Amino acid sequence: MELLHNAVRPYAWGSRTAIAELLGKPVPAPHPEAELWMGAHPGDPSRVCRTEGELRSLCDVVAEDPVGALGASCARRWDGRLPFLLKVLAAEEPLSMQAHPTARQAAEGYAREEAAGIPRDAPERNYPDPTAKPELVCALTEFEVLAGFADASRTVRLLRAIETPELAAYTELLAGQPDTDGLRALFTTWITLPQQRIDDLLPDVLKSCARHAEAGGEFAAECATVVQLGDEHPHDAGVLTSLLLNRIELSAGEALYLPAGNLHLYLRGTAVEILANSDNILRGGLTPKHVDVPELLRVVDFSRGTMPVLRGEPDGDPRLRVYRTDAPEFELSRVEWPGGDNGDVELPAGPQIVLCTRGGAVLRESATGRELRLCRGESAWLAASDGAVSVRPTTSTAPAQLFRATAGRVE
Structure with a gap:
């Protein structure tokens, strides 16, 4: 159970206030801040403090002991790799229109581009890795999205x-x-x-x-x-093609699941996003980046209708709500305490990242009693070997909110 040190990605569409305010830094930030990354993505991994003053990449920590970090079944299923990435996403301007492949499409596309000798960092590369990239976005503020064909x-x-x-x-x-x-x-x-x-x-x-x-x-x-x-x-x-999509306004706590093939575009707002740990994106426009139209048409799902808005299902404790999907890579939960409530909430063992988005919280390992405090904007890595933990607000006088990211449930 360790405090994470996370990277902020400065894309041009980001906000100069939302992430800075969450992290308790001066507002406005000098430059747009678009995404706060929490996880073991090789492009910008979180770091943990393993010895006094030494920060180590979470990628290295997981690779050093995959079974201890992920648990035996998760390590076996995902080949020793943390399968999810957690983000705070702050959009001041619209992102690109995009869709993501199925696991089979990703594996086939990756093999095809490897055989063609296309460098993995080439701008025209569609499949830099062989894995799927489903996503779920949960609003922290009002969050506007175009998603799925109306x-x-x-x-x-x-x-x-x-x-x-x-x-x-x-x-x-x-x-x-x-x-x-x-x-x-x-x-x-x-x-x-x-x-x-x-x-x-x-x-x-x-x-x-x-x-x-x-x-x-x-x-x-x-x-x-x-x-x-x-x-x-x-x-x-x-x-033009944006005219074909559902326009959805999410309120805080509401979420959308974006499975493979779903054409979508984030418009504005701040949200927690969880996604498979992949970089496979097929862009459909509204970007200067590469758009491969034939490949996009192979990936996009043209099924039509309204997109279901998820509000989280109770999971034992009334303070805990789970956003259930069919994604094997991840599961997102939200824990909330109103003012006046400081009761413990039990979180089962498993590889997980816990992010505090309101108030403060104390994590306590059930087996050892060791505690870790999180302030707003801070997050923690909990290896599977840490076992179950309980979490409570640091004070009963103010509301508190946490998000918990973990691997999907293995059937």
């Missing part, structure tokens, strides 16, 4: 609400086949349009969206988002 009939209504002469043929394409195949056809058509055609089409679409948003129409929020994306990416087909 029901085709609803999208037809949206397109007709903003219809321009240039858009009419595309609206009728989907209206004539308002199903998964129709969505695939329209998405494929838009993402493969010649650049000149995109440049001719987008201005009128954006003007129509702006009018609809200003009038407070049925699709005002969707249209306002399209206008924002168009302002930032005025020549990008992703602005």
Whole structure:
């Protein structure tokens, strides 16, 4: 049970306030801070203090004793590798549109690119590793997302609400086949349009969206988002394809699970994100980075409908809620104490990272009685060999909140 020292990733879309404020640092930060990483990702691993003053990479700690760190079954299933990465994500501006592969697609793509001799750090590389990358995002503030293809009939209504002469043929394409195949056809058509055609089409679409948003129409929020994306990416087909996705606003504590193939785009807000420990991303636009359209079309799942919002299921203790998914790589839980409650919550053994996002907490090893205090913004690594732990707030007078990341349940 050890305190983690974590890296902050300074991507341009990040916030200059959210992560700095969480960590108790001066606000605003000198530069945008996008993600706080907690885990054993080789690109920016957390570090633990193993001897006085010596910080060691969590990657090295896990590799040194995989069974002790992960437990025998987890170490065997994931080949001695911590299978998840925990983040705090702070988006001031929209990220790129993207999807992630299944385990089979990732393994096949990785083998194909290895055989072709594409360097793993090459900008055109789609599969730098052979593993899947499901994700779950849980809001800390209001968090806005585009995710999954909306029901085709609803999208037809949206397109007709903003219809321009240039858009009419595309609206009728989907209206004539308002199903998964129709969505695939329209998405494929838009993402493969010649650049000149995109440049001719987008201005009128954006003007129509702006009018609809200003009038407070049925699709005002969707249209306002399209206008924002168009302002930032005025020549990008992703602005058009964003019209096909569900727009979702998460409140604090609500979560979305993004399985393989789900096309998504984070718009704004601060959240805890847990994902498989992989770098496999197929981008669909709204980015200067590499977009491999044929490979994206092989990966994207065109199933349509509303995305279920997860609120966490009770798990024994009323303070503990688990966001259950079918991802074998991870499981995320949230522990909350209202003011006036300082009761213990038991956390089972397993490789886990515990992050404090409100108040403070004390972790206590059940077997040894050893304790570790966490302030807001701090996190701890608990190896499987540490056994079960109990956790309680540092004070009963103020609310407290923790997130617990661990490996998925092995059936």
